[in-house]
Amino acid sequence: MPGQLSPIEQAEAFLQTSTIDAWLVYDYQGMNPVFADLVRTSGFLTRPVFLLIQPGVKPIMLLSAVDAGQVPSTGLSIQTYISLQDVHDKLESFLSPLQTIAMEYSPLRQVPRASRVDAGTIEVVRSMGVEVVSSAELLQYATQRWSEKGLASHRRAVDHISAIVLDAFTEIGNRLTAGVTEHDIHEYILARFNQARLTTDHGPVVAANAHASDPHFSPTLEASARFAPGDWVLIDLWAKEQGPDAIYADITWVAHIGTTVPEDRQHVFDVVTHSRDAATEFLRERLSSGQNAEGWEVDDLARRYITEAGYGDYFLHRLGHSLGKQVHSGGVNLDSIETHDTRTFLPGLGFTIEPGVYLPKFGVRSEINLHVGPSGLEVTTPVQRSVILIG
Numbered sequence: 001m002p003g004q005l006s007p008i009e010q011a012e013a014f015l016q017t018s019t020i021d022a023w024l025v026y027d028y029q030g031m032n033p034v035f036a037d038l039v040r041t042s043g044f045l046t047r048p049v050f051l052l053i054q055p056g057v058k059p060i061m062l063l064s065a066v067d068a069g070q071v072p073s074t075g076l077s078i079q080t081y082i083s084l085q086d087v088h089d090k091l092e093s094f095l096s097p098l099q100t101i102a103m104e105y106s107p108l109r110q111v112p113r114a115s116r117v118d119a120g121t122i123e124v125v126r127s128m129g130v131e132v133v134s135s136a137e138l139l140q141y142a143t144q145r146w147s148e149k150g151l152a153s154h155r156r157a158v159d160h161i162s163a164i165v166l167d168a169f170t171e172i173g174n175r176l177t178a179g180v181t182e183h184d185i186h187e188y189i190l191a192r193f194n195q196a197r198l199t200t201d202h203g204p205v206v207a208a209n210a211h212a213s214d215p216h217f218s219p220t221l222e223a224s225a226r227f228a229p230g231d232w233v234l235i236d237l238w239a240k241e242q243g244p245d246a247i248y249a250d251i252t253w254v255a256h257i258g259t260t261v262p263e264d265r266q267h268v269f270d271v272v273t274h275s276r277d278a279a280t281e282f283l284r285e286r287l288s289s290g291q292n293a294e295g296w297e298v299d300d301l302a303r304r305y306i307t308e309a310g311y312g313d314y315f316l317h318r319l320g321h322s323l324g325k326q327v328h329s330g331g332v333n334l335d336s337i338e339t340h341d342t343r344t345f346l347p348g349l350g351f352t353i354e355p356g357v358y359l360p361k362f363g364v365r366s367e368i369n370l371h372v373g374p375s376g377l378e379v380t381t382p383v384q385r386s387v388i389l390i391g
Contacts, residue, residue: 007038008059008075011142016055021098023135024125025051032104032116033330034135037143044069048121052094062090092128101125102135110340111136113322113330136343144324144331145348149245151371154323154350154380157240157249158369160196162382164189165235166205169255172227173390176257181226182206182219185235193239201327204237205252212254213363215317215356231257232265232362233390238327248327251381253366255388268311268357268364269387273352275305275355276366279319279334283370284377287345295332295341302355303336311357320352322382323369347372350380 005013011023027035028048039051039061047064058077064087081087095101103125104116114136126132146154168185175184185206193200207217208225210233210301219225227233237248256265279302286293299319306315318338322331332343334353345351354367369381 007142008053010145011038011053011138012055012137012390014141015053018138019100020102020133020138021100022052022095023056023102023138024095025135026054026103026121027051028116031118032144034104034116034139037139037330039071039076041072044070050087050091054098060094062087062094088124091125095125095128095130098130101130102134103132103136104139105132106134106136112339113333113345114139114343137346140322140331140343140349141346143331144322145346146247146324146350146371147245147348148246150324151350151373153245153330154247154249154369154371157198157247158251158381159236160193160198161239161249161251163252164192164196165237165251166388167192168235168237169233169253169388172233172255172257176227176229176390179219179226181224182208182211182223183221186219186224189235190238197242198239199242199246200237200239204235207234207363208232210360211363212365213358213360215358217364227257232254233257234363234365236365236367237262238326241383247350248323248329248383249369250323250327250367251369252354252365253384254364254366255386255390257390259389259391261387261389265268265362265364266387268359268362269366271306271309271311272355272357272364273366275302276353276368278302278305278354279353279355280368280370280377280379283345287372287377292344295343295345296308296336298353299334299336299341302334302353303322306355306357311359314357314359315355316358317356320354323350323352337369345372345377347374 025035046069049063052060060077068080106115110117173202189204208231211217233255236252240246240248279298282301302319318335320334322329331349333341335341350371356365371378371380
């Protein structure tokens with residue numbers, strides 16, 4: 001787990017044990033969020049900016065003279081340019097002693113989270129005689145691993161939302177006779193977030209029956225079903241504490257309104273949860289044996305399980321996503337279908353495992369959060385083992 005090192009210092013530590021000579025971080029008008037993870041600025045940078053990080057060398061920031069007053073000078077060597085030729089000349093002088101440069105570039109765009117730099121800028125850098133490689137592993141090491149404060153914040157958020165999701169199912173049962181809709185429970189959850197001083201970027205998903213087959217369903221007053229006996233219910237909720245170290249918690253649970261789960265719902269629930277558990281154990285075994293795994297491998301295993309059960313065509317998304325200060329953060333995704341994520345599970349990273357099967361009449365998803373800690377893989381959230389029954 002990262003200590004008190006800054007993201008730039010963590011990058012330097014990574015480079016010291018790597019064959020990569022330096023990390024060149026390029027940003028223009030916020031196109032590369034990695035830059036903001038590394039350097040705090042006024043937020044008003046209007047021209048292209050480069051940050052060159054090398055082990056044992058003071059980081060160099062090359063930016064327009066117009067923007068020079070918008071960045072802190074502490075710990076950085078600030079260099080300015082005026083013209084297009086000027087920035088290219090200075091950049092070439094910095095890069096000429098180097099051979100291999102990491103940038104936010106992904107061959108064939110296999111890892112979009114690490115594919116932020118435009119083709120023209122890559123062409124310019126390569127024209128200066130250096131090899132450009134992907135920063136995919138470097139950037140997650142430097143910017144995406146949780147601090148101890150972040151992990152503690154995540155645990156508190158987990159406690160809150162785990163209680164809220166169960167209370168939301170109870171609320172449906174309590175208000176069933178009087179009448180309660182998906183939108184009502186959506187608003188109930190947001191009110192509970194507010195009471196707990198949690199924040200969220202969107203959601204939650206509160207979905208009945210066929211609405212649960214839309215992974216990102218968002219109920220509104222105009223499009224909101226009223227719950228009734230026999231309904232299938234899916235709730236996906238995510239939130240974090242307020243503050244710079246806060247880390248999201250993100251879970252999905254399902255329920256049935258009635259005394260007995262219908263056989264078809266139970267069968268799909270069993271397939272989904274078994275694939276979840278198989279993926280978790282695969283990764284746990286890999287890490288405990290001293291090996292690692294790439295994100296696509298974990299997705300592939302769970303996807304094959306669901307496909308062999310006959311539901312492969314109804315598993316519509318990747319197995320899981322990076323979890324951090326954003327609910328969909330910048331570390332490794334468990335993905336072999338939307339992308340081909342070759343990043344590994346470094347100590348300090350957090351992520352979700354959330355297989356889903358989305359049939360025309362109902363959908364099932366089971367989502368847990370995990371963290372790679374000093375003792376190996378930890379599931380940080382409660383794990384749903386049976387369908388909640390709403391009386």
